[in-house]
Every structure is written in C-alpha cells, then in structure tokens.
Amino acid sequence: MGRTGRKRAKYLHQRPQPLDHQENAINLRKFMTRNGFHDPISLKLRNFPDTGRGVATPRSLKASDVLITVPYELMITYTTLKKSNFLHLFAPQSRLSILDLLAAFLVVERGKETSFWKDYIKSLPPQPPWIPALLSQDRVELLPVDLRLAAKKSRRLLEESWSRVRKSIREASCVIDLHSFIWGYVLVNTRAVYVNPRIVRKLCDCQSDILSDEPCMALCPFLDMFNHSHEAKTEAKLINENGKLVYQLTTLGKTKKHEQVFISYGDHDNIKLLVEYGFFIPGNSNDSxxxxxxxxxxxxxxxxxxxxxxxxxxxxxxxxxxxxxxxxxxxxxxxxxxxxxxxxxxxxxxxxxxxxxxxxxxxxxxxxxxxxxxxxxxxxxxxxxxxxxxxxxxxxxxxxxxxxxxxxxxxxxxx
Known part of the structure; x- marks a missing residue:
C-alpha cells in the first residue's frame, strides 16, 4: 500500500485540482468499468496540495457506505500470475516471494506492446516513488540512527529480492533489469493490499510451485489512489457478492462532501511511513x-x-x-x-x-x-x-x- 510525496505545510490552503479529465484517469476508469468495477459514490480523483493525488467524495459519506467494489479478476494476485504464462519465466526450482513475483510481473507487463493491464500500468508513476532506501549510501549515513538502520534494512530487502529474481530468470529475452525491477518493487511495496491467503490458495494450487511464502499481497487498481491517514476508519476485504469474489472497500466513519477520503495502512509511526511509503504525517498519534x-x-x-x-x-x-x-x-x-x-x-x-x-x-x-x-x-x-x-x-x-x-x-x- 502506499502514496508518496506529502507536500510541505505552506501549500495547505491551495485548492485540490481535478484529475478525472486526464487521459490516463479516463482510460483507467473505462478499463475497470467494462470489467465489472463498481463505484456507487462516483468518487473523484484530485491532486491535493498536502498529499498529492487522492480521492474525494462528491457527497457526504456515512458509516457503512460502500466506496468501491473491485472484481477479484481486476486485481493482480497470485491467481493472476498462475493463470498467465508469467511463472514460466523462472526456473522450476526457484523460490520467490509474492513481492518478488508481483514486482517482476509489473515490469514484464509494462514491457509488452499489448497487455490486459496496460491502462492500469499507465496510471502508475513512470519513476519509482521516493523512499529513503533509494538514497545514495553517503546520504543514508547522514541520517539519525533509527532512520539510518531502517533505510539500510529496506535497501537490503530490495537488493535481496532483486538477487532472487535475477538468479531465477531463465529467459534471456526477459525485459527485467535492475532499474526496471526497482520501479516494480517500490510500487508493489508501497501500493499492495493484504488479501486472505487461504482464499487465494483455494483458487490456485500453491503447494508445488516457486512461491516461497503466503500469497497475501495483491495490487488493486483504483484502491491505490486513496491516501493514508492514521485516523481513517475503513474496512477492505474479499467477499462473495452474487456468486462472484470481489474486493470491497467500506467506510466506517463519516466524511463531509468534497473532502478527501482516506484509508489506513495500519498503526504505523512516521519512521515506518517514511521508509515504506515515502511520506510522514505531522501529528501522527503513533509517532514517538x-x-x-x-x-x-x-x-x-x-x-x-x-x-x-x-x-x-x-x-x-x-x-x-x-x-x-x-x-x-x-x-x-x-x-x-x-x-x-x-x-x-x-x-x-x-x-x-x-x-x-x-x-x-x-x-x-x-x-x-x-x-x-x-x-x-x-x-x-x-x-x-x-x-x-x-x-x-x-x-x-x-x-x-x-x-x-x-x-x-x-x-x-x-x-
């Protein structure tokens, strides 16, 4: 899960700018709507001065309002990887995490001339979002000890992920290189949502393949437009609706008309938010x-x-x-x-x-x-x-x- 680039406080009084008219936003909505996406509130994409791109509501929201319903087939999950030819890129004896695989999948799909996911991928940032792990080593050494240790750990996990993927690829023509993998890795790490791995395992056999951990991460188009707030009260989960599996986001609190709608990534302090997602929140009640x-x-x-x-x-x-x-x-x-x-x-x-x-x-x-x-x-x-x-x-x-x-x-x- 994740958004980047909380802007400085001096811009707080500027008005949010509409984004729904942009080509990538239009194409994303068309792609999702024709594949069963449901947006009962008619949520609006806006560029907010303090948080960057986010989601606003055109009407007041009350607790239990359904915000969006995304068909499972419109999410990039381990099921997606299993049903495509993607896993054949890797040697059968490979042992890769769900994060490794989702990052590599994004890169491969972005490199295709035609892809089912092209409209979603074009809505993603063309460059990896800023996180401390991408700083040069000399700049990391300037950081306070707790932030320095967290940034180094984050960088190490990224490098270990790339090493596993690089050693496992068996097709020389594969488009994945270090630069492109960093893009995919950071996007997955900052945007992926949790999905119940038991449900995913029921939908595809994970017992004798290259997956080394639980298939508990997924990319969910449009949901990753929402920004985080430690005060947000929402619920997101996979449910069965009219015989179909969907990922539904419901608000558990109230939001005023035209205000930004937030979701919560969890009870994270600002070190966690900065290292994992590239932003921090002044007044974060979890901070210390x-x-x-x-x-x-x-x-x-x-x-x-x-x-x-x-x-x-x-x-x-x-x-x-x-x-x-x-x-x-x-x-x-x-x-x-x-x-x-x-x-x-x-x-x-x-x-x-x-x-x-x-x-x-x-x-x-x-x-x-x-x-x-x-x-x-x-x-x-x-x-x-x-x-x-x-x-x-x-x-x-x-x-x-x-x-x-x-x-x-x-x-x-x-x-």
Missing amino acids: IPIQSEEVFQVLGLNLDDFQYKFIRSHELDKSLCISEAGVSFNLKAFLFVAFGTTDLKHLTSVIYNDDYPKKFLEHYLVQLCLRLLQFHLKELEKILQNSGLDPHIIDFLEYRKLLIQKLCDLVNKQ
Missing part, C-alpha cells in the same frame, strides 16, 4: 522518539552492576525504548528504574510489572532522565540539519521531528 539502549548508557553515564545488567537483558528491557505523547514506554521506564531506582533489588519484578513505582522516581528521576535523553536527540538533530547534503524529504522530516522533541520536552516538564 525511539531511544537506543546504547544512548541510555552514553547519555546518562550508566555503570550497572552485574545483577542490574543481567536483569535488564533477561527481561529484554533494553528493547522497544521510546518516548511519545502518551508517555515513556514500559521498557524505558523499567530500564531507568533498574538503573536509578532506590527500591530493594529483590522487589524489582513486583514494582515493574505491577506499575508500582515510587512517587519520587516518577516525579523527579524519571522526568530528569527523559529530559536528558530528549535534549541529546535534539542536539543530534540540529547537528544533522547543518549538513548541506541532506535530501529535501529528509529535511522536512527532521524539522518535524525537532518540533516533536521540543513538544515532548514540554510535556515531560509538566509531569
């Missing part, structure tokens, strides 16, 4: 400032005894450390209490897992320790922002994160 365990030792000058160290490691309290508007994460609070609390060490487990922390620790020690960690992150960000080699998308994100840290400092001070 991640704290590395090494930073806790470095910033706070920790010198743990053997018991404290083993307790933290055995209870995995050195993982999932963060500070958010909701407060200090369970593990970070426990980590700091083990290191700085004055309670008898024999009663650590009882205090931590019953959330029975001493008042002095909560109101004094915890506040001061968290402030020091946040101020460390603030200084590190300011150093990074002084670098002229940063990508504009990254600058926007870091400026947002700087404001978030300052806000968290204020909230911690008020506790």
